[in-house]
Amino acid sequence: MKKRKFGLALSLVLAAGTILGACGSDEGDSKKGDEKKKTENFKVGLVTDTGGVDDKSFNQSSWEGLKKFGKEFGLEEGKSYRYLQSEKEADYIPNLGKFADGGFNLTFAAGFLLEDAVQTAAEQNSGTNFALIDSLLMDEDFKPVFLDNVAAVTFEEHQGSFLVGVVAAKQSKTGKVGFIGGVDSPLIKKFENGFKAGVKSVNPDMEIIAQYAGDFNKPEKGSSIASTMYTQGADIIYHAAGGTGNGVFTEAKNRKKNGEDVWVIGVDRDQHEEGMPENVTLTSMVKRVDVAVYEISKMAMDGKFPGGKESLFGIKENAIGIAESQENVSKESLKLVDEYKEKILKGEIKVPKTDKEFAEFEKSL
Amino acid sequence: MQNLLKNERLFNILVPVISAILGMLAGAIIMVLGNYDPVAGFEALFSGMFGTPKAIGETIRAASPLILSGLAVGFAFKTGLFNIGVEGQLLVGWLASVWVGYAFELPAVLHVTLSILAAAVAGGLWGMIPGYLKAKFKVHEVIVTIMLNYVALYVTADLIKRYLYAGNEKSYRIHESASLSSPFLSQITEGSRLHWGIMIALIAAVIMWFILEKTATGYELKSVGYNQHASMYAGMNVSKNVILSMTISGAFAGMAGAMEGLGTFQNMTVLSSFTGTGFDGIAVALLGANNAFGIILSSLLFGGLNTAAPQMNFDANVPSELIKIIIALIIFFVASGYIIRVIAARFSKEGK
Numbered sequence: 001m002k003k004r005k006f007g008l009a010l011s012l013v014l015a016a017g018t019i020l021g022a023c024g025s026d027e028g029d030s031k032k033g034d035e036k037k038k039t040e041n042f043k044v045g046l047v048t049d050t051g052g053v054d055d056k057s058f059n060q061s062s063w064e065g066l067k068k069f070g071k072e073f074g075l076e077e078g079k080s081y082r083y084l085q086s087e088k089e090a091d092y093i094p095n096l097g098k099f100a101d102g103g104f105n106l107t108f109a110a111g112f113l114l115e116d117a118v119q120t121a122a123e124q125n126s127g128t129n130f131a132l133i134d135s136l137l138m139d140e141d142f143k144p145v146f147l148d149n150v151a152a153v154t155f156e157e158h159q160g161s162f163l164v165g166v167v168a169a170k171q172s173k174t175g176k177v178g179f180i181g182g183v184d185s186p187l188i189k190k191f192e193n194g195f196k197a198g199v200k201s202v203n204p205d206m207e208i209i210a211q212y213a214g215d216f217n218k219p220e221k222g223s224s225i226a227s228t229m230y231t232q233g234a235d236i237i238y239h240a241a242g243g244t245g246n247g248v249f250t251e252a253k254n255r256k257k258n259g260e261d262v263w264v265i266g267v268d269r270d271q272h273e274e275g276m277p278e279n280v281t282l283t284s285m286v287k288r289v290d291v292a293v294y295e296i297s298k299m300a301m302d303g304k305f306p307g308g309k310e311s312l313f314g315i316k317e318n319a320i321g322i323a324e325s326q327e328n329v330s331k332e333s334l335k336l337v338d339e340y341k342e343k344i345l346k347g348e349i350k351v352p353k354t355d356k357e358f359a360e361f362e363k364s365l
Numbered sequence: 366m367q368n369l370l371k372n373e374r375l376f377n378i379l380v381p382v383i384s385a386i387l388g389m390l391a392g393a394i395i396m397v398l399g400n401y402d403p404v405a406g407f408e409a410l411f412s413g414m415f416g417t418p419k420a421i422g423e424t425i426r427a428a429s430p431l432i433l434s435g436l437a438v439g440f441a442f443k444t445g446l447f448n449i450g451v452e453g454q455l456l457v458g459w460l461a462s463v464w465v466g467y468a469f470e471l472p473a474v475l476h477v478t479l480s481i482l483a484a485a486v487a488g489g490l491w492g493m494i495p496g497y498l499k500a501k502f503k504v505h506e507v508i509v510t511i512m513l514n515y516v517a518l519y520v521t522a523d524l525i526k527r528y529l530y531a532g533n534e535k536s537y538r539i540h541e542s543a544s545l546s547s548p549f550l551s552q553i554t555e556g557s558r559l560h561w562g563i564m565i566a567l568i569a570a571v572i573m574w575f576i577l578e579k580t581a582t583g584y585e586l587k588s589v590g591y592n593q594h595a596s597m598y599a600g601m602n603v604s605k606n607v608i609l610s611m612t613i614s615g616a617f618a619g620m621a622g623a624m625e626g627l628g629t630f631q632n633m634t635v636l637s638s639f640t641g642t643g644f645d646g647i648a649v650a651l652l653g654a655n656n657a658f659g660i661i662l663s664s665l666l667f668g669g670l671n672t673a674a675p676q677m678n679f680d681a682n683v684p685s686e687l688i689k690i691i692i693a694l695i696i697f698f699v700a701s702g703y704i705i706r707v708i709a710a711r712f713s714k715e716g717k
Contacts, residue, residue, distance in 0.1 A: 050638075078682055082679075084675050084678060084679060085678075085685060086675075087671075087674065087685060088640065088641065088671075089630070089634060089640075090427070090625075090629055090630075091675060093558065094423060094672070094675060095675050097556075098675060098676065098679045102679065112533050112534075113533070113534060113634075115533055116535070124556055135533065138532070138533065140538060142531060142532050217637070
């Protein structure tokens with residue numbers, strides 16, 4: 001492909017040289033013009049945050065979703081689907097703008113760090129669609145706002161937390177499990193209440209200890225909370241605490257080395273590797289960003305772009321579930337998980353998100 | 366050529382220019398080796414730097430904090446000190462400007478001025494610490510400033526989380542009255558984020574030149590930089606001058622932070638890693654030969670290169686990282702300016 005482009009450029013230069021007496025910038029303009037004319041071509045882009053496209057997390061997963069979409073519909077990488085890596089925070093807005101200027105129909109912004117930038121870019125380029133992953137747009141008072149050309153993609157983490165709660169209840173030997181949250185916020189409350197509901201659904205007598213670290217980036221705090229919980233008799237801890245959760249893994253590994261039978265449940269992606277070599281990861285609650293990116297791209301291509309509203313992705317869309325590494329999960333647990341999945345899909349179980357909803361849920365058991 | 370060599374001043378200008386050209390040429394060679402199209406690459410690069418009014422606006426916007434951090438490095442260097450702590454002083458200044466911009470409600474001109482002063486004072490104090498330690502206890506400023514960078518990074522992050530946290534890892538936004546952004550500038554550059562900060566950066570460059578070249582204080586500062594012992598013998602207070610130099614340098618760096626806080630972003634993010642602007646200041650000062658005017662030019666070059674990197678990636682598929690390589694090579698060539706001198710001298714002899 002590159003060779004062909006070079007050939008084209010070369011012949012253009014030669015042609016321009018003989019006819020016009022050389023004018024280098026002409027070739028670029030005409031090339032761009034041709035590209036703009038092909039509006040029937042669907043073009044979709046992705047702007048990463050400063051983590052870059054190989055961050056083993058959000059950005060990478062988004063790009064995988066886009067690649068899958070591109071390959072499936074025969075789009076040309078680099079032209080019809082591509083990403084731009086943000087080196088600095090200041091790059092977010094220009095990068096989003098580049099896709100808009102380049103005639104891209106839809107541009108994804110990977111992660112809530114780009115929230116401000118998406119808002120600005122969407123206002124400046126009202127003719128182009130954007131999709132913000134894992135966040136709503138917020139105004140200055142942090143109230144959600146909606147723009148017609150922005151789709152806000154969020155996930156039903158409480159459903160996945162429910163499923164790992166089922167596994168925890170089924171496999172706990174002490175009858176006690178723990179939950180460690182990063183910061184006490186409505187988002188992390190979804191994880192906590194979903195998890196508690198899952199545990200209680202399997203066994204209402206289970207005891208659940210929940211605690212918040214107050215920070216997403218304090219592994220040492222994660223370790224000390226985990227240590228207290230394990231000492232109190234919990235044998236499985238579910239963490240929704242980002243970097244703080246790494247401390248939970250450290251504590252669990254130390255205890256496993258000393259022969260204790262303790263486990264951690266990972267979050268957001270398959271955290272099996274974090275538990276190695278002591279193998280302390282029981283399972284993980286995974287958020288399939290790639291699935292969401294793929295689906296939104298497809299909707300946009302079909303002219304059904306969900307702009308101006310929140311697009312929820314959950315079990316139904318296969319965007320939330322338990323991790324693929326299942327060597328530590330028993331067959332009975334897996335079977336039970338499938339049963340509960342069905343129930344959630346059919347609407348027989350409505351997984352609680354807030355403390356209030358959980359209190360009602362517990363009563364109904 | 367020989368006349369040229371004799372003219373030391375002209376040569377000092379030529380070395381950076383030749384280095385920049387060589388850096389670009391080497392970049393082109395790397396593009397060819399990497400199987401990219403260098404013609405398309407450079408076309409995209411230049412159009413991303415100054416091809417459109419928007420690109421020009423973004424280039425100048427990116428240059429504003431670079432000028433100030435370059436001045437900070439250059440000022441310290443002219444007085445014999447290595448301020449590697451510009452990054453930390455910038456972060457402290459950024460936070461101070463946002464804090465004042467958010468916490469007070471004042472008339473526009475007064476508010477902006479106060480916010481910028483707050484940034485300068487905060488950066489100055491942060492720079493004063495290594496200056497004081499150097500003057501009193503002979504602790505090398507390089508070590509202290511590097512360590513203080515990390516202290517600044519984590520302290521600012523913690524302070525935002527404690528007192529200014531608006532959510533999504535960001536601080537509250539500053540009030541309109543403290544903002545440097547300008548709808549007018551944005552409009553004439555077709556929607557770039559160009560803000561009035563460039564004026565402040567240019568004024569700061571004049572101030573640096575004025576202090577160093579036209580005042581007795583500046584003369585003392587330079588003198589202490591050239592030879593401490595002689596200066597002491599001449600009756601100058603070496604300790605005072607070292608502290609003063611680091612403080613002024615830190616104040617420039619703090620104002621670079623205000624460019625980001627009051628201009629580009631209007632708030633501050635809870636940063637988990639350095640912005641790099643402070644470190645780029647070292648490169649800028651080196652390329653600009655620590656001269657106020659040179660620093661402005663080299664800031665425009667580096668600001669433009671950084672701004673254009675995504676454009677090059679977008680239009681010509683050349684990875685943005687290539688820009689980092691080009692910048693590194695330019696620095697390399699400047700640093701080896703001595704070699705260029707020798708070669709040039711030989712050529713001129715052979716020419717005779």
